Amino acid sequence: MALALKITAKCGSARAGEIHTSRGIIETPAFMPVGTQGTVKAMTPEELCEIGAGIILSNTYHLYLRPGTKIIEQAGGLHSFMHWDRPILTDSGGFQVFSLSPLRKIEEQGVTFRSHIDGSTHFFSPEKAIEVQNILGSDIIMPLDHVVSYPASYEETLEAMERTVRWARRSKEYHRHNQRAEEQALFGIVQGGTYEDLRERCCSELINMHFDGYALGGLSVGEPKETMYHILDKTVHLLPPEKPRYLMGVGSADALVEGVSRGIDLFDCVLPTRIARNGRVMVPEGYLTLRNAEYTHDMRPIDPECSCYTCRHYSRAYIRHLLKANEILGVRLTTYHNLYYLTGLMHGMRRAIKENSFGQFYKDFWAKYNPGH
């Protein structure tokens, strides 16, 4: 068993727990910072530990294309290559193949795609995606899935969901015979777009295959948030409670709170690091856009209540100056703050669940938060 979840507290549908892995314990619910290319943009591993990240996500698609699996294999795996010894989850590349590749051809055997870097042609099958992740040596791996864009017709979504299920079976079968099966947990990815019945069918098919955890894919891809929450309401309770539940690609504070309230354990998203590079920072009230002129003379920290490195030492005016002058330190400081903010939010939710006060936490959060801010 590569992974075991221990639920330590529940409060309504929200749950707190510990995912035990050979590289340590991940306290849940947890947000996973994204290290697309084998680095969480602008951060060192030590800073991520300081911030409190218990696990990060990295991208099979990107690492396969650059620097390539041979180099990472020579380095002794991704952990050693990037100097990170806590758990790593790698996605399968499915989402990237369907969103980044300029040309792709989907067949039952797998998907042929062009590299977004140099245009070269590549082929990923479910087996290949597992094989690459075996070489990366990540702790949680994902099967290749067929992601549809939003909106998608019922027929298109059905076909992609059914293929996702068939590919999940092949992935499981291939991984079972792999020598690293005992070290690497394999999750199933639930697809089915915004169609409740397709989501339900997909859940039921995947659960019969007994994955180590279940991810909800194909959400937060453009649909209204209410639609996503509705799908969560219809889906999460179908998943086996003793297995981790992972909502893919979600990282805004409000969606994390809503996700946790519905029983999600894991999240990942480029949002906090991506907006940080544009000078947008997360605060309890929503967001600040530090490049705006209103912060020119603002000597307050980003968030006076925040105790992160950035907020302890730097003013909005200084960070704005750095961003305007294209100084790397500006991006470092905003990235640090955003990841600290989300990690702190998850920590607060874990505590509230354990103290049986998640309802109050939820109310307090929404009393301050205004996404239009």
Next chain:
Amino acid sequence: MALALKITAKCGSARAGEIHTSRGIIETPAFMPVGTQGTVKAMTPEELCEIGAGIILSNTYHLYLRPGTKIIEQAGGLHSFMHWDRPILTDSGGFQVFSLSPLRKIEEQGVTFRSHIDGSTHFFSPEKAIEVQNILGSDIIMPLDHVVSYPASYEETLEAMERTVRWARRSKEYHRHNQRAEEQALFGIVQGGTYEDLRERCCSELINMHFDGYALGGLSVGEPKETMYHILDKTVHLLPPEKPRYLMGVGSADALVEGVSRGIDLFDCVLPTRIARNGRVMVPEGYLTLRNAEYTHDMRPIDPECSCYTCRHYSRAYIRHLLKANEILGVRLTTYHNLYYLTGLMHGMRRAIKENSFGQFYKDFWAKYNPGH
């Protein structure tokens, strides 16, 4: 007295000492990392301390244009604005006005120039340059000087040198009546291009004005290194031994060693941080260009003998991957290494001077170093 130099050891012309300032002691000879826009590119102040930087340099010209003195004044000065509590030396803007400004008009009263950022017109007089540095609150300030490019005729160099002397006198006079005169040391800048007699005359004129230290300006601007060393040979011994000597704009390992061997105490240069951003790193043998294909599979650290953060945890292959993928961490790691390398080199020279073995240090350095490497 804003500053006092205590020479603790000599070895030939090389000397080791301590510059005592109200913000602490600077051990010399020292290399000053450059924080042009109020940040040493890609580094935090804590990292600079960890690396061993005792003083940094910042640019009056850049800070005056962006974010402007008003914001830095509101922040309580540059130290507080940028969260750095060790000494800061600010240059006068002379070099930048003469090298960066697209249009400039030099008159006896001062120099009118256009901002390289937005094209707006500004006027710097010697008095204005001191006033701006008073607001910045740096520990060592520099007078406005007239810098000529290389090569320059004798007549042009003479005229610029004489103006530099007149402007130095006005700067001294203005600074003397300033309320911060006791906190801020003012150096004189020796100009005179590559003409020995002009350098000598400039030294003698400035020494009569009793500055707190003396800088050699207008070198390392394109002339052959041998010419620079020749000017140092003819000039350094003219400077009062009890005052700090600062060679402006020099930061290659070989020039630091040659400068120290001739009795220089302080250096600054963008070289280590600038080349780091291009993936070029300093090693005892010279330089490595990490973007080169030869490092694709190279699992060794940048310098196996180096004990810096970068060399303790990351391979050339990983850093090359980061640089090729335009990841900020790549630039952070190369910048950290280069500054650590130069700071270590200075530390080694200080120790060798104190142990009376600088001659051996010099021989050992040149036995390994090959700038064409």
